[in-house]
Amino acid sequence: MSGIVVVGNGMAGSRFVTEMRDRDRKMPLTVFGAEAQQPYNRVLLSNVLAGASRPDQIGLVDPSWYERHGVDARLGVEIVRIDRERRLVHASDGGVTPYRTLVIATGSTAIVPPLPGTGDGLPAGAVAFRTLDDCVRILEAAEGAKHAVVVGGGLLGIEAARGLAGRGLDVTVVHLAGHLMERQLDPGAGRVLARTLGRLGIRARLEISVSALRTEEAASGTRVSGVELANGEFLSADVVVLACGVRPDVALAREAGLEIDRGIVVDEMLRSVSDPSVRAIGECSQYGGTVYGLVAPAWEQAAILADLLAETDVDARFTGAREITRLKAASVELATMGETHHGDEDPDVEVVRFADPARGTYKKVVIKDDRLIGAILLGETGTAGTLTQLYDRAAPLPSDRLSLLFPGINGAPVSDSPVRMPDAATVCQCNNVSKGQIRACWEHGARTVEEVAARTRASTGCGGCRDAVEGIVCWLDEQEAAPTG
Ligand SMILES: Cc1cc2nc3c(=O)[nH]c(=O)nc-3n(C[C@H](O)[C@H](O)[C@H](O)COP(=O)(O)OP(=O)(O)OC[C@H]3O[C@@H](n4cnc5c(N)ncnc54)[C@H](O)[C@@H]3O)c2cc1C
Incomplete structure (x- = not known):
């Protein structure tokens, strides 16, 4: 009997499988995962890189769980084609599996810029940071290394840079935009962050791109020796981490004729708008024009889809999610949420800001119609929980705005009590x-x-x-x- 087939056993796919089994013990359930190991918490790869967690501590679903719960898990098997007409998936091991409902949870792949030096794949020592295997390769390259270059100064690049600096490497982050983490931070916060990172031994080179990877011949074969910048400068490096963003992994879905924009376009029941027997969750899906790059929406979608398919809540709907980010980097406290780029010139919003760059502190709240629509807390995150709740529930704010930034001021709680x-x-x-x-x-x-x-x-x-x-x-x-x- 054909049942549910899940393609992708990452954070969304594996969560969906467990949520589904919690609700329905009998539904035939098959999951294909291109990665050979048990699903793991990808978010914690930065902690593995920093040495705060070991790979064996970040597993999500124990392999024995599948057998005990009657789930057919094909780990290390990739789906190579979807035949929607016959409702079949074709796998890399030659197997063909029928489905009644197909759940696509193929996530994203790291973008590798088409640089000279990457023609035949990345040379040893240069790694794009997305998977546990990537993480292990970075750690191997970092062993005994002195200099690292991280290409990309977004959240992932900074976490990678901090992890490598914590291991004693001299690290340079090369970033195309004018300030670090430009998606989440305004320029002021970006400057303070760069200064904080500088104190931790991480240099930021801004508004410049890498034009090539340079390689050298070593006893072990060709390996990276550094990067060339667009201005002709050369930065020597034993390790180069590429953190240049991700792209939703939609090739299978596109070939199957499903509607794709940036991700697989779904409705609020997470159905492909082209085919209701195909659902898409996590970073490969796009709802309301947005592709979410965070785990909270992926896990929320997994639970909603399980409710719908197990019929435990037929009214469950995904209506969008709020984006809250916390940096996981030792000695750098940073939490951001919502719209952070508004300035004082916008008459519709109220911006309250405090900056103490010398001490690495930058705090900002953005308020509209007496509701919090965005915040940055850098250097001191004592009110992060309170702000998150105010943002999450769109609750009215206290008239004393300073209490939003400073725990303990004017009778505000000393921390998130x-x-x-x-x-x-x-x-x-x-x-x-x-x-x-x-x-x-x-x-x-x-x-x-x-x-x-x-x-x-x-x-x-x-x-x-x-x-x-x-x-x-x-x-x-x-x-x-x-x-x-
Ligand atoms: C280092 C790092 C740190 C992060 N930190 C945070 C954070 O602090 N907070 C946060 O919210 N998010 C963070 N993220 C993002 C978060 O990990 C993702 O949002 C989340 O993993 C998305 O889940 P997903 O299942 O959609 O994709 P993935 O977890 O990428 O899973 C997709 C899976 O599908 C598999 N697959 C793809 N194609 C096929 C196929 N054809 N057949 C079979 N299997 C296939 C892939 O191999 C992969 O295992 C971080 C990501 C990284 C890499």
Whole structure:
């Protein structure tokens, strides 16, 4: 009997499979994953690069889980063609599998710019950063290396740069735009970030592109020796990490005749607009003109699709997601959300800003109609949780705007206090877990972050909310221990 076939076993595909099995124990379920290993938390690759986690600590679904749950998992097998007419998928091992519903979760691939020196693939020592294999290759290249160049100063490039600098390498980030992380930061914040990174041994070369990779012959074969910049300058490097952005992996879907814009165009039930028996989730899908590049929307889509296909909530709909980003880089606190680029000249918005570049601090909130529409917290993120909640719920703001930036000022809480947090507040953005759910979990006996994580999944995405979850658990413990009456 044909059932659901999932193409792609990354963060969206693997989450969909587990969500589906939670709701329906019998539905025939097959998942194909081009990567041979068990699915892993891609978000935490930056921690692996930095040495804060080991590869074996970031697995998502244990291989034995599939057998125990009657899921046919084909790891290391790629789907090479979709035959929509006959509802079949053709795999790289020659197998042909029928489907009733096809879920495409092929994610994105790293963009490798067409540079001289990359003609026959990347030379040893030059790696595009997307997969666990890439991460292992970067770590191998970094062993005993002195100089690294990271091409691309977005979130991923900076996390890679920080990881390599933490391993003692001298790191230069080469970035085409005028300031770092230009998608999330305004120029002022970008400057402060560059200064902070400078103190950590990371140089930023801005408004310049890499024009070629240079190679040399070593005993082990051809390997990278550095990069040439557009102005003719040469930067010597033993390791070159390419973090030049990603492109939704839609080749299969395009060949199958599905409508593609940047991603596979889907409706709010995550159905391809060309074929309702095909669904698309995660970074390969595009809803409402947006391709989301974060894990929270991918996991939300996975849960919604499981609700729809298992018919546990036939009214479930994906209506878009808010984008909240936290940098995972030691000694660089950074959280951003929403629209951050507004300046003082925009009459419709109110911008409150504080900058102390010497100490690496830059804070900004953007307010419209008394609601928070964007924020940057760099260097000190004590109000990140509060701002996230205000942004998430589009709640009215306190008239004292400074309290949004400075914990403890004018009677504002010293930090994001669990006491003041409403039960509806989202604590774990990646998994959409509220304070109320954590409280309920605690009331049912979970007394540690690990127990809460096992039951709710809170803190198992980027890990940025771990302190907040711990704070809530400790606060509930204290409440219980406090004498009553
Ligand atoms: C280093 C790094 C750090 C990140 N940090 C953050 C962060 O802090 N916060 C955040 O929200 N997001 C972060 N992201 C982004 C996040 O990882 C992605 O949004 C998320 O992985 C998207 O999930 P996905 O399943 O759509 O794609 P992926 O996780 O890429 O999974 C797609 C899978 O499909 C497989 N596949 C592709 N084609 C086929 C085929 N034809 N047949 C079979 N399998 C196929 C691929 O091999 C891959 O395993 C980070 C990403 C990286 C690389």
